[in-house]
Amino acid sequence: MSLMKHLTAATATIALTAGMAAAEPALIFDLGGKFDKSFNEAAYEGAQRWAKETGGTYKELEMQSEAQREQALRRLAESGANPVVMTGFAFGDVLAQVAPDFPDTKFAIIDMVVDQPNVKSVVFTEEQGSFLVGMMAAMASKTNTVGFIGGMDIPLIRKFACGYAQGVKAANPDATVIANMTGTTPAAWNDPVKGGELAKAQKSQGADVIYAAAGGTGLGVLQAAADEGILAVGVDSNQNHLQPGTVLTSMLKRVDNAVYAAFTEGTEMTAGVNVMDLAAGGVGYAMDDNNAALVSDEMKAAVEAASAAIIAGTTVVHDYMSDETCPALTF
Amino acid sequence: MDFATLIQILDSTVRLATPLLFACLAGLFSERAGIFDIGLEGKMLAAAFLSAAAAAVTGSVWLGVGAGIFASLMLSGIHGLASITFRGNQLISGVAINFLASGLTVLLGQTWFGLGGRTPPLTGDARFGPITLPFADALAPVPFIGPIYAELISGHSALVYLAIACVPASAWILYRTRFGLRLRAVGENPAAVDTAGVSVNGIRFAAVAICGVLCGLAGAYLALGLAAGFGKEMTAGRGYIALAALIFAKWRPWYALGATMLFGFLEAVGNRFPNIDLGLFVLPSQFMQALPYVLTVVILAGFIGKAVPPRAGGQPYVKER
Numbered sequence: 050m051s052l053m054k055h056l057t058a059a060t061a062t063i064a065l066t067a068g069m070a071a072a073e074p075a076l077i078f079d080l081g082g083k084f085d086k087s088f089n090e091a092a093y094e095g096a097q098r099w100a101k102e103t104g105g106t107y108k109e110l111e112m113q114s115e116a117q118r119e120q121a122l123r124r125l126a127e128s129g130a131n132p133v134v135m136t137g138f139a140f141g142d143v144l145a146q147v148a149p150d151f152p153d154t155k156f157a158i159i160d161m162v163v164d165q166p167n168v169k170s171v172v173f174t175e176e177q178g179s180f181l182v183g184m185m186a187a188m189a190s191k192t193n194t195v196g197f198i199g200g201m202d203i204p205l206i207r208k209f210a211c212g213y214a215q216g217v218k219a220a221n222p223d224a225t226v227i228a229n230m231t232g233t234t235p236a237a238w239n240d241p242v243k244g245g246e247l248a249k250a251q252k253s254q255g256a257d258v259i260y261a262a263a264g265g266t267g268l269g270v271l272q273a274a275a276d277e278g279i280l281a282v283g284v285d286s287n288q289n290h291l292q293p294g295t296v297l298t299s300m301l302k303r304v305d306n307a308v309y310a311a312f313t314e315g316t317e318m319t320a321g322v323n324v325m326d327l328a329a330g331g332v333g334y335a336m337d338d339n340n341a342a343l344v345s346d347e348m349k350a351a352v353e354a355a356s357a358a359i360i361a362g363t364t365v366v367h368d369y370m371s372d373e374t375c376p377a378l379t380f
Numbered sequence: 381m382d383f384a385t386l387i388q389i390l391d392s393t394v395r396l397a398t399p400l401l402f403a404c405l406a407g408l409f410s411e412r413a414g415i416f417d418i419g420l421e422g423k424m425l426a427a428a429f430l431s432a433a434a435a436a437v438t439g440s441v442w443l444g445v446g447a448g449i450f451a452s453l454m455l456s457g458i459h460g461l462a463s464i465t466f467r468g469n470q471l472i473s474g475v476a477i478n479f480l481a482s483g484l485t486v487l488l489g490q491t492w493f494g495l496g497g498r499t500p501p502l503t504g505d506a507r508f509g510p511i512t513l514p515f516a517d518a519l520a521p522v523p524f525i526g527p528i529y530a531e532l533i534s535g536h537s538a539l540v541y542l543a544i545a546c547v548p549a550s551a552w553i554l555y556r557t558r559f560g561l562r563l564r565a566v567g568e569n570p571a572a573v574d575t576a577g578v579s580v581n582g583i584r585f586a587a588v589a590i591c592g593v594l595c596g597l598a599g600a601y602l603a604l605g606l607a608a609g610f611g612k613e614m615t616a617g618r619g620y621i622a623l624a625a626l627i628f629a630k631w632r633p634w635y636a637l638g639a640t641m642l643f644g645f646l647e648a649v650g651n652r653f654p655n656i657d658l659g660l661f662v663l664p665s666q667f668m669q670a671l672p673y674v675l676t677v678v679i680l681a682g683f684i685g686k687a688v689p690p691r692a693g694g695q696p697y698v699k700e701r
Contacts, residue, residue, distance in 0.1 A: 082486075082612060084496015229654050233666055240616040241607045243651070246392055250651040253388040265611050272501070272608045291501075380655075 074099075074312045075108040075130035077121055079137030081238045081264040083111050087285040088264060088304060092136045092159070094286075095305030099312040107312065115235070118143045126151040132169075132318050134311045135159070136304065138205050144168060155318045157311040159304055160205060162322055170322045171307045175205070176212030177359050178300045178332030179260070180366045181352050182282050183216020185334065186258040187224045188348045189280055189297055194225045196256035198247050198270050200263035201237040202230035204370050207380060209262040209284070209300075211369035214378035219364075220351065226378055227251050231266050241269025248273035248281075258282065258297060271296060280343065289339040297343050299335040306330065328360045387527050389648045394536060395606060397644025398543045399424070402598035403622030404629065404636045405550050406591040412554065412631055413587030414567040414692040416470045419459055419477030420595055421619025427452040427599025429485035432499040432610035433492060435506040435603075444506065444604050445539075449596030455481065456592030464584050467696030478619075486612045497612040499603075508537035508605040539601040546594070550633040563587055567690030570697040580697045598622075624676040630687045643672045 076096050078089045096107055108130050110121050118140060125133050126147065132155035135144070141161035148156055148165040155167055162170040186195045197213055199206040214226045229247045231237035244266035248259050252273075259274055260282040261267035267284060268291065274281035275292040283289065283299030290296075307325060311318060325331020334352065336344065358364035369375050403420045410417040431448030435441055455477050462473040486497035493499055516534035520526045554560040562583050565573045570580045602618075603610050625643055629635035649656075650668030657663075679687050 082496060084490075084498065086496075086498075090496075229651065230665065232669065236613065236616045239611060239613045241611050241614055242602055243616065243647075245606060246396060246648070247651050250388070250392060250648070253385070253652075265614075268498075268611060269607055 072129055072131035072316060073106060073108055074315065075110070075125045075128075075133045076308060077125065077133070077135040077140070078109065078111045079135075079139060080112050080115075080235045083109070085238075085264050086268065086288060086291065087283075088302070089136055091286045091302065091304035092134075092308045095308030096134075096312060098305065099309050103313075105312075115139070119147060122147045123150075126154045126156075131155055131316050132157055132311055132314075134308055136308075137161075138203065155316055155320075157307075157318065159307055166320055169311065169318050169320050171311070172322065172324055173302050173304075173307075173331050174324065174326040174366075174368070175209050175300070175302060175332060176215070176366045176368050177327040178302060178334065179209045179212030179262075180216035180219070180359070181327075181334050181356060182260060182298055182300045183213040184220040184352055184355055185216075185298055185344065185348050186213070186260060186280075186282055187217040187220035188345075188351065189343065190221075190224065190256075190258045192255045192257045193221060193223055194227065194255040194257065196248070196251035196254075196259035197226060197228040198244060198251070198259060198261045198263055198267070199228070199230045200232075200266050201235060202233050204373065206230065206262055207375070208369040209260075210380070211375035211378055212366050213260050214375065215366055216355075218377045219355070225255075227254055227256050228378055228380065230380075231263055238264035238266060240266045241272065244269030245273035245276075249277060252277050252279055260284070260300070262300075283335070287335040287337065289335055289337050293339040294343070296340060298340055301333045301335050303331050303333070327356060383524075384527065385652070387531050389645070389652050391532050391535075392648035392651065393641060393644040394532070394540060395644075396647050397640045398536075398540045399598045399601050399606070399618055400622045400625055400640040400643055401543045401637060402539075402546070402594050402601065403619055404625045404640050405546055405633065406594035406598065407623055407626045408550065408629075408631055408633060408636055409563070409587045409594070410591035411626065411693055412567045412690055413563050413584050414570065414690055414695065414697075415459070415463055415584055415588055415591075416474065416694045417459065417588075417591060418471060418474035418620075418623060419455065419481075420591075420598075420622055421615055421617065422474075422478035422481030423452040423455045423592065423595035424599040424602065424619050425478075425485055425613070425615045426455055426481040427596040428603035428614055429481075429489060429499070429599075429610045431596075431600035432502065432603040433489070435502055436493075436500045436609065439504075439506050441506055441508055441604055445597070445600045448600035448603070449593050452596035452599060453589065453592040456588050456595070460585050460588040463696060464581050464588070467698065470694055470696075482613065485610070489610065489612070497610075499610040502604065502608045506604070507608055508539060508601075510535040511538055511541070537601070537605045539597060539605055542597065543601075544637075547633050547637045550636075554633065559583075559586075564690075566697075567692055570692050574697070574699065584697075621672055624672055627687050627689075628672075628676050628679050630679075630685070631690065642675075646671050 134157040138161040157169040258280040261270035262284045275295040280297040427448035430451035431444040434447030435444030462468040463470040489497040513534035516530045520530035625639040629639040654665040
């Protein structure tokens, strides 16, 4: 029965899409919300840039709960949206089930690999970007202690933490890294109060630079760092402007570029895994007027050298997700 | 663990326990009058939002608190109307309030400020600053007592002291005044109160209103004291933890202080020591996060004392059956 329903739905979709001249692309935001000033907002900016440059329109949908994922994907695919781009690892399992039902629709998923002939998987080498900001954090620290605050405790966030810790140790082998995770449920992405308390707890242990990879929770970390007079490191989007003068830098993850590229390729999108690494400009660190005074020339030189070494392949940053272990940090 | 660490953990405990204490006392008044309230979470959220919005627009933290109390009172009014006047199911009304607050805050926030449901970040007078109690600086160098007074007792925001003061005030109102006696009686045996010629619905509405004011303070403290502005779903389940604390406290004000401080302490310890190494095995941070709920279930199961809810709780009062 269910199969029949899918078949009829798929046929109807094909019939519908065949009649359309150019299908509208669609973008699905994950639970953090479209305006999280971080990961999802970067995706939104990429889509907006595409819309502005091409004059095209796109559909968008914001997840409100875990249970909506499959329904949302199917509805967008059935409505003829093509390609359908989604942000977030959590779509992985659902997409693996849905994609075969819509063979003529192209899907792109960010932060997860889904092995299907019509799915483009975009993954970032967050460990490389985190490594660079980790070096900067270690060099900016006066107490030789730096902190990391993650959102939900998932392998992806541990990947951030692990790259960061490796960068810290590379710049200063004697430095201590304190790592905290906010929680184990999606609520951990939206708890600025707990983020602030974690930052204060880390400060009391001596940390004076704290890297937050925690979505909306990270805003609380940045705020607490500003209140306590220590430095913070932002994530995903450029967050230097949120607390000018106390955000050392931001680890950039160019989700906007990934979404822009997916929309530009449109229905001609090639399936497969697309790794956005440092060399491809997928990750990096943010420099602007807000943090110019915080970053010394020495730090800039060291980070640029490390960046070149990573691109050349002489420095290899360990990826936590490859074997679920981290040489520089224990969780 | 050295003394300074202990002071820092206790300091964090006080901050984390304050919103729980407000919400727990709010639930206490409502439930003692026989109105179950699982809408604490929603009321806190609405209060956090409107207080942050008002503080951001007016730049005054106290106007923010007033707006927060107003938002919470509005939702309390809806809860009262549904469950007292129209004798609806109190749990369903509470759930509805949680959903309403969750959606309405983000919707209004986006319409008013266009920041995706967040309010603009608050600075200066729009936030609660720490209050330094007299002699705190002078006493700070004194060993032992100095740090306790200067760091643990002094230096919190005004609402923290208000929350602590609410505990004896609640106990006094509930156990030493005529209104308190009637409020408790309405939760146990409303028919008896009615026979005495006292309006059951009037007392219950008063209790729900007190609940609204206290929830408003809880939400305002989250947005104006701990964070600097509102973010979507920023209460993150604290209303439910407060309900657990209420059961843990067996619906008594002084016990509520103990229960919320214990829950705050567990969270503070979990924040400070993510993984506790006990030598033989390592306690993961999730253990500390789950402990409040585990303790509540233990209490409910009757292993440690017995938690008996108000007898008429959850039942709308019908004058003549």
